[in-house]
Amino acid sequence: MCVGLSAKVVKISDGTAVIDAGGAKREVSAQLLEDLEPGDYVMVHAGVAIAKITEEDDDETDQLMEDML
């Protein structure tokens, strides 16, 4: 139950977002995120989009390794 799912926002209307997670589409609540637009990537948890994410994490983890190690 506790797994976060990253998904692409396809449609937004009235605090609800239609998301596409690897081809599977479903409606989730978008009430916790402001300024969400179609094309954004979000982390979905228990039917609610909880955070906006960047599409690729590679740059950030590379930067982290560069900074830290």
Next chain:
Amino acid sequence: MEEEKKKTAREIIENYDGPKVRIMEVCGTHTHEIFRLGIRKLLPPQVELISGPGCPVCVTPVGFIDEAIWLALEKGVTICTFGDLVRVPGTKMSLAGAREKGAKIRIVYSPADAEKYASEHPGEQVVFLSVGFETTTPAECLSVKKAKKDGLMNYSLLMANKTMPQAYEALKGSADIFLYPGHVNAITGTKLCEKLTEEGVSGVVAGFTAKELLTALAVALVKFQEGKPFFVNCYPRVVKAEGSREAQQLTDEMTEACDSEWRGLGVIPESGVRLKKEWSAFDARKKYDIPPIQGKANPACRCGDVLQGKCKPSDCKVFGKVCAPQHPVGACMVSNEGACAAYYAYGDNK
């Protein structure tokens, strides 16, 4: 002069030759992903990964299952729940067992689906089994808000929601480094982790992909060798320092702290949340006046020790024999995020 080639995260982990270190995966999904991706096989012997209390189904006590069964069988309510809870043993039976006795148990994907079911079935009283940490509580609050807006009188929550800060305090000495659960931090931010560093507790926030997990472990091992308490957010694409203000405001508005029982850890003061008085019409314990129920776990089960990192699943006498995913004795074998289920699925008995 040619610059020395930087080591990759994998090389840092594989070639770690520092002191013995115990890293606690607070989140059950981390436990499973680390197994699934084969990362355990990269670890040198002095790096020990132990599982923590971060699977909400696993830490939910037996008494909660008994309360849900009481509601279903004695009060005839329809129970809506996340699927993993259905096979968790209660004192006498699981929810699956109660279903065989006629209880109405429905598996839903989210609290919003439970609220929708209630609105479509006005003749039924519907109770959603509200478990989870800071990540799940906002979804449960949103369902109650919607129920109020829709004027529903037949929807309520049986709450066992928990918050992580007090658990970190309770587990302080159990590990050298916490692998913090990325999605909880997406909601709460990183202030608490930074505060714990001042108390000598080290940790890194980790994401869930192979690269994110390897990076987090490599950063943890490098920082550990520096000998000072540390905190690094290794999941910056999702976790921001301030967390989700909207989610924090919503839970502050609707819930208040309460003492909460954790399987294995006992009652931890102020480690749970319940609906505030003004929302008590949606609190199943008040609505149905549930009597105090003290659950009793199977004495052979060591889920409690597993959840505190005191033993590995394979140290438990019933693991893999009496207790298996097809016939679980404890919650950690039921849940997809449970440590026992991970050890069983990936065949690691070390």
